[in-house]
Amino acid sequence: MGEAPAFFVDELQKGYGNGFDTKSKGGETAILMGNRTYVIGGACEESPLSIGVQIFDQSTGEWIYPTVLGTKPKPCKGLSAVLLSEDRILITKNGSTPDDFAWFLEVDTQYVRQQKKILGTDVVAWSKGVRGYAEKPVVISGPSGVGKGTLISMLMKEYPSMFGFSVSHTTRAPRAMEKDGVHYHFIERSAMEKEIEDGKFLEFASVHGNLYGTSVEAVEVVADDGKRCILDIDVQGARSVRASSLEAIFIFVCPPSMEELEKRLRARGTETEEQVRKRLRNAKAEIEQGQSSGIFDHMLYNDNLEECYKSLKNLLGLDGTVTAPPKSSPKVVDLPMDHSVAKIDHRIIINSKTPELGKASTNIRIVLDVSSLKGGAPGRTRGLDIYTMDSFLDGLAGINH
Ligand SMILES: Nc1ncnc2c1ncn2[C@@H]1O[C@H](COP(=O)(O)OP(=O)(O)OP(=O)(O)O)[C@@H](O)[C@H]1O
Ligand SMILES: Nc1nc2c(ncn2[C@@H]2O[C@H](COP(=O)(O)O)[C@@H](O)[C@H]2O)c(=O)[nH]1
Numbered sequence: 474m475g476e477a478p479a480f481f482v483d484e485l486q487k488g489y490g491n492g493f494d495t496k497s498k499g500g501e502t503a504i505l506m507g508n509r510t511y512v513i514g515g516a517c518e519e520s521p522l523s524i525g526v527q528i529f530d531q532s533t534g535e536w537i538y539p540t541v542l543g544t545k546p547k548p549c550k551g552l553s554a555v556l557l558s559e560d561r562i563l564i565t566k567n568g569s570t571p572d573d574f575a576w577f578l579e580v581d582t583q584y585v586r587q588q589k590k591i592l593g594t595d596v597v598a599w600s601k602g603v604r605g606y607a608e609k610p611v612v613i614s615g616p617s618g619v620g621k622g623t624l625i626s627m628l629m630k631e632y633p634s635m636f637g638f639s640v641s642h643t644t645r646a647p648r649a650m651e652k653d654g655v656h657y658h659f660i661e662r663s664a665m666e667k668e669i670e671d672g673k674f675l676e677f678a679s680v681h682g683n684l685y686g687t688s689v690e691a692v693e694v695v696a697d698d699g700k701r702c703i704l705d706i707d708v709q710g711a712r713s714v715r716a717s718s719l720e721a722i723f724i725f726v727c728p729p730s731m732e733e734l735e736k737r738l739r740a741r742g743t744e745t746e747e748q749v750r751k752r753l754r755n756a757k758a759e760i761e762q763g764q765s766s767g768i769f770d771h772m773l774y775n776d777n778l779e780e781c782y783k784s785l786k787n788l789l790g791l792d793g794t795v796t797a798p799p800k801s802s803p804k805v806v807d808l809p810m811d812h813s814v815a816k817i818d819h820r821i822i823i824n825s826k827t828p829e830l831g832k833a834s835t836n837i838r839i840v841l842d843v844s845s846l847k848g849g850a851p852g853r854t855r856g857l858d859i860y861t862m863d864s865f866l867d868g869l870a871g872i873n874h
């Protein structure tokens with residue numbers, strides 16, 4: 474990232490009055506929190522197609538270039554910021570569509586604090602604001618060959634619009650029928666290690682001699698599609714997710730016996746003899762941990778496949794009559810090119826400052842209700858309730874919901 478913008482340095486030297494303030498100029502905006510000013514905007518050097526973040530620490534007079542986690546918003550023609558709470562900033566993008574205008578920059582959430590410890594650097598994390606509510610992700614674990622993939626395929630086939638699969642990264646070689654980007658993102662070990670170092674993974678583990686991991690993005694793309702995310706990961710991975718800020722339901726699938734597990738693994742025919750033996754050796758420890766670690770909310774016993782699938786649907790609240798929740802479609806317009814943002818209690822009021830060139834001079838006011846936000850980085854911030862008004866009226870009367 475380049476030099477700090479001169480106008481911010483001037484402003485910073487003058488100081489801000491109230492400890493929580495914002496300034497905008499050109500494509501950048503600055504927001505003060507305590508001793509730190511977050512300067513957000515422009516393109517970021519290591520990723521020129523996304524918005525950059527730098528921090529001015531008034532106590533030391535130095536600029537800090539934090540590790541920026543999460544999918545970064547793409548650059549836009551200007552943005553505005555408002556402090557939502559002491560741990561996150563709401564960013565609105567000029568001229569953006571309803572699906573892309575609200576982003577959260579987390580500066581001191583549980584996830585950010587955890588990542589600071591792991592990475593040993595200053596950290597901020599982006600999380601995109603998504604309208605409506607989504608069910609918790611589902612983590613499914615169990616020994617290799619127990620039937621996790623089979624059960625997940627059945628669920629996704631019966632409820633294609635409700636569930637989305639988190640596509641993991643792995644260093645193992647693809648099997649004959651496996652497609653890159655569908656079953657896994659197949660990746661070289663050194664490249665995966667680099668991405669782990671860069672904080673791109675929600676969790677990762679060495680499983681049966683290969684690296685496997687869930688990227689933050691894998692979970693985010695499912696949320697962006699408005700679906701409930703399913704993760705098929707081993708017990709070590711489930712433990713890491715349990716310790717993370719991602720709220721999920723944890724399910725462990727047990728085999729009826731070790732003999733039956735071996736039969737299924739061999740019948741699948743995807744592993745060499747040596748790999749089958751390794752997976753069976755690991756299965757014993759996994760079953761023990763699965764049953765005793767306290768990680769899992771539910772145990773499923775996969776003897777009869779149809780019965781096990783029925784139990785899975787029951788515990789996910791699917792009784793065969795449920796359909797995908799309707800996508801909410803309140804009347805929402807594109808965000809004005811030039812707008813101001815203010816917070817009043819749990820409402821964010823976005824007003825257009827000037828009418829846009831070539832457009833009717835109707836001003837636009839958008840009201841976001843942020844009282845029931847859920848989730849956040851890693852993943853998406855859900856629960857943004859959006860109201861719009863086509864023209865300015867006094868007070869909040871006349872809101873369209
Ligand atoms: N209840 C069952 N009875 C008999 N066979 C089953 C049952 N459930 C799954 N299988 C079969 O067992 C084999 C292994 O299942 P699957 O590939 O779904 O396991 P998995 O837990 O996803 O394994 P991995 O962790 O290695 O990916 C498959 O051939 C599948 O058809
Ligand atoms: N910790 C993680 N474990 C994962 C992930 N993706 C898959 N897995 C687990 O690996 C084994 C072996 O899978 P296979 O496809 O080689 O048979 C299995 O138990 C999966 O649950 C991941 O992202 N993280």
